[in-house]
Amino acid sequence: MTLLVFGRTGQVALELQARSPDAIFLGREQADLTDPDACAAMIHKYAPSAVINAAAYTAVDRAEEDEATTLAVNGIAPGAMAQVCAELGVPFVHISTDYVFAGDGDTPWTPNDAVSPPNAYGRTKLAGEDRVRAAGGAYAILRTSWVVSAHGNNFVKTMLRLGAERDKLTIVADQIGGPTPAGAIAEACLSIADQLCAQPDRAGTYHFSGAPDTSWADFAREIFAQSGTECEVEDIPTTAFPTPATRPLNSRLDCTTTQQVFGIARPKWRDGLSAILTQLGART
Ligand SMILES: NC(=O)C1=CN([C@@H]2O[C@H](COP(=O)(O)OP(=O)(O)OC[C@H]3O[C@@H](n4cnc5c(N)ncnc54)[C@H](OP(=O)(O)O)[C@@H]3O)[C@@H](O)[C@H]2O)C=CC1
Numbered sequence: 001m002t003l004l005v006f007g008r009t010g011q012v013a014l015e016l017q018a019r020s021p022d023a024i025f026l027g028r029e030q031a032d033l034t035d036p037d038a039c040a041a042m043i044h045k046y047a048p049s050a051v052i053n054a055a056a057y058t059a060v061d062r063a064e065e066d067e068a069t070t071l072a073v074n075g076i077a078p079g080a081m082a083q084v085c086a087e088l089g090v091p092f093v094h095i096s097t098d099y100v101f102a103g104d105g106d107t108p109w110t111p112n113d114a115v116s117p118p119n120a121y122g123r124t125k126l127a128g129e130d131r132v133r134a135a136g137g138a139y140a141i142l143r144t145s146w147v148v149s150a151h152g153n154n155f156v157k158t159m160l161r162l163g164a165e166r167d168k169l170t171i172v173a174d175q176i177g178g179p180t181p182a183g184a185i186a187e188a189c190l191s192i193a194d195q196l197c198a199q200p201d202r203a204g205t206y207h208f209s210g211a212p213d214t215s216w217a218d219f220a221r222e223i224f225a226q227s228g229t230e231c232e233v234e235d236i237p238t239t240a241f242p243t244p245a246t247r248p249l250n251s252r253l254d255c256t257t258t259q260q261v262f263g264i265a266r267p268k269w270r271d272g273l274s275a276i277l278t279q280l281g282a283r284t
Pocket residue numbers: 007008009010011012013027028031032033034053054055056057058073095096097098125144145146147148152153182
């Protein structure tokens with residue numbers, strides 16, 4: 001099996017590389033996602049047996065200022081990739097986000113629930129989903145949330161940095177979701193790609209997030225507890241932490257069908273956090 005991955009430096013891409021070193025990983029230099037034709041050409045060039053897209057414009061606040069570039073990367077390029085994969089009869093695994101949902105209520109979102117993104121990043125990720133589905137191939141859209149790892153930019157690394165500088169942090173306690181280790185996402189993508197090769201009828205939209213659901217504030221407390229960081233966390237409402245992009249309050253993802261169809265269970269984020277802190281040399 002020749003696996004082609006868009007993305008080389010991101011959180012999920014690096015975890016894919018650790019688990020599938022023989023796959024081909026395309027960085028920005030090989031395939032810039034602002035150039036959909038270049039992305040399509042790479043799939044023709046390598047004629048892989050499966051494609052995973054692990055590249056995206058993920059700077060949620062910056063996306064508000066530059067929705068056109070964000071749409072090119074998150075919307076148009078994945079559509080072009082999915083189109084070539086459909087033509088070649090090759091499975092395409094694409095990662096999406098909880099930020100396609102409005103975030104009202106407290107019921108976990110199922111894959112068929114109505115979407116209504118609250119910000120530019122979410123709108124462009126939804127555009128990507130729509131184009132991937134429209135291509136009509138053996139696709140899997142895997143919506144995940146709150147991705148963390150020892151690499152790149154993420155909430156764990158931000159908390160370790162700020163927690164070392166400050167005695168107390170104010171963290172939003174009314175946004176609820178599932179922190180998801182990038183390593184678990186990489187494993188899920190590889191298993192899904194494999195299964196789609198043999199069972200293309202499993203194509204569809206699926207959810208995958210770490211369990212149990214929690215708030216950013218409680219997540220921060222666990223990061224400080226596990227790392228032995230002395231930093232108090234004060235709960236605040238989202239209204240007290242204004243940001244350019246609106247975040248959904250309810251990011252809970254119902255992952256039932258991912259378990260039923262692919263046999264992939266929700267990862268336990270506390271265990272994932274422990275492994276990440278060990279990797280960072282920050283576990284007490
Ligand atoms: N991070 C999160 O909390 C969440 C992420 N997701 C989704 O999961 C997937 C993986 O995210 P994650 O690993 O965290 O992402 P990262 O932000 O860690 O990495 C993004 C990757 O995309 C690449 N990239 C960005 N723009 C371009 C471009 N124009 N051309 C080529 N490559 C580009 C980056 O390359 P470079 O290093 O060169 O910039 C980098 O390799 C994405 O689809 C994301 O939307 C879903 C939910 C939550």
